Amino acid sequence: MKLQRMLLIYAIIIGILIVLVGCRTTHTAPAASPTPTPTSELPPASPTPQPPAHDQTMDVLTQMSLTEKIGQMVLVGMDGTAVQPEISSLIKERSVGGVILYSNNVESAKQLSQLLNGLKQVNRDAKSKLPLLLSADQEGGRVSRLPKEIKAFPASMTVGSTNDPKYAYRVGSALGEAMKMAGFNTDYAPVLDVNTNPNNPVIGDRAFGTTANRVTSMGVQEMLGIKSQGVIPVVKHFPGHGDTSVDSHYGLPVVEHDLQRLRTTEFVPFASAIQKGAPVVMVAHILMTKLDPNTPASMSRIIIQDFLRGELNFGGVVISDDMTMEAVGKTIAIGPAAVKAVMAGADIVLVGHDPEQQKAVLDALTAAVQSGKIPQTTIDASVTRIAKLKSDFHLSDQPTAPADVHKVNQLIEAALKK
Template sequence: MSADLYRLALAVLQPGYEETTAPDWLRRALGEGLGGAVLFARNRPDAGHVRALRAENPGVVVAVDEEGGAVTRLEVAAGSSFPGNRALGVIDDVALTERVGRQIGRMLAEADITLNYAPSADVNADPANPVIGVRSFGPTADLVARHTVAYVHGVQGAGVAACAKHFPGHGDTATDSHLALPTVHASGQVLAERDLPPFRAAIRAGVRAIMCGHLLVPALDPELPATLSRAILTDLLRDGLGFDGMLVTDAIEMRAVAARFTPGEIAVRALAAGADAICAGLTTERTLYELRDAIVAAVREGVLPEERLAQAAARVRAVSDWYGEQAALREKARADADPGVGLDAARAALTTSGTGRLTRPPLVVEVNTRFSQAVDPAMPAGLTAALAELLPGTARARLAEEGELPPFDDRPVVLVVHDAARHAWVRERVAQAVRVRPDVIVVDTGVPADPPAGPHATHVATHGVSRVSARAAAEWLVR
């Protein structure tokens, strides 16, 4: 038995934590060989935070979810400077997507972050999808594949590793894997033609990492979710698609897998299936070492071959080594600012109908649907603030989920909705508003429904939630 077995076990773990500075227990674990850490908005990630991690282990793989749009960790307070994937897919300019990816990579390079858990390479085949939606470039394989490649080139061209997710494809699900185990009911042929092409394209583009999703895909494995399935992770992704980079799990505390197995069982089963890194999004000192000890025990008991663990640790180290070799690229990216690209893209992504225009401060009614669990709770919707900058005196009313519309006075009315295509009650509130105020302006920040009926209604779709998307919509309305 290898003398450094405990270090190998720590090397494959990527824990998250609550604190805004690196806690002492995590720093000690880094000194003992912990291979990674994942940062969230709650950690206030910046270069100083990352330096504290690297002081204990210079080769630590520091990861974040910085997709742009609704999923941001570095810009959550004000909203992202970049529109998300759906907006980029609506524009369908791969050069622009690469520019956006490069600037996201540049921002991460400034913070010395190794790995971006992005892009989402999921084909959003189900408009009712509660967790992907605007995080996908769109509903077709070719579109998603083109923009996945462009995004990967952009981020990695800035010297930061990209990670295509959520293999083998989370787009055709009606369940959020944060809450329960989704099932993808498609046939093997549909999966091959619809869901796998973006991952094939990302692999050909040299993506450094892939994240597997907590998905049951009976056509590939009728019993185990992808995270724990050798048929999906090894037979398909490794042997079939030829991916030899780092394969990381989605967060193992998500109910899709946590409802069935303990954290230690998930980690061991995922490693045995072919995963290389275990993302544990919320960890304490106790749970970190429980994960380590479960992996060590599995090796000692012959459940997990030590060679498989060593291979996984080597793939994690390869991402760290690659990052270390890209210093010149990061330096070039830092000097290659493209400050207007996010707003330019947000403006280009707007789709509009009607001729409504705001010449005085409106009442903005925020029809609040829940964002996906992947979106930080502090993420602002943004349009009210953007309009208030242009039209001081703009007022806001917040409508609780399935609540009733407030009374309207003579002020212009702007309804801000999200994913109207997914929510019948939101579409009904829009219809009610049009009946009461035929001149209502509806702004949808998600996957939009058809524009409201009525000759005087105006509809604006931003195709995503971001600071720049809100600014672009506000500008259009006050043009």
């Protein structure tokens, strides 16, 4: 009996062990051999998952008409110191994506705030899917757009002469904060041209120096300072306006340097800025004969696609210099020039003056897409980059208070102390 009882106990123990082992095996089996999950229950795998901002950008893109997309690719200037019917119409009816202000648009901090908030209101009333780029050339020195009551910033050459990158960053941060407090969200600065020509009629003290190293070490830090305040810095004027003898506002500059020289001088600050996250690059109206002997850089696919996007690996927004400048106007009508710029790779065409010229650009771009001259995919790629830029910098059309002039001046004074 004892033997039978012991055998029975052993049998029960062995049975329990078998059940336990079986349960464990059943539990761990899916980890070793996963059962395929239906695609309706799990999103398809993506080798390069996109961040949420990009997904939102794509959603916006699919909701936009051709008119809205073309409008985002045109940034315009305006007349007067208050919202005028012409600019209101361009925003409401043509969906222009941004506005540039010049000195004659600015009287005071209070007036500037009212103007910028007024432009935002028009964009809100138009139910635009994207906020406006509100921009100005605030470099410091002789190129300044902030109200006169705000303390002046030094010229870039003065900043560069300190050879102190931390100082350049501090100045850039103050520039960005002053622009933001004034109501802007985009600054066409810093200038990354290497001023190797002492007789340069347009750059001069707008550059940080006469060597690639000085411009790079100081200019890129100023860019990072501006960016730190949530303001979009636009580095300019690619591929390099530093060794020109003609002002592109009045004629077409010609640069004869070969590629080796450009790679060791003119390209250097831009390459560094791009590596450090430059979000926007402005392309100049310059004829670089050794790169593209027939077409100014702003309309050259070789310069924008092969060098800026290809060799320098720039994936951000490309904006042209002002298409109403004589460097363009003396050789080609503005409508065809804008089409050439977009076909070359420009995402935004800047048209600083004249509502009729601005409409001509919008009409020409629309017709070029409708005829198939500009592929729809080109437009979509540009608008995607623009929308992502606006999302990345959290642009908004909500009104802002006028700048506290005393506070702005205090922060500028603190930043400029060496």
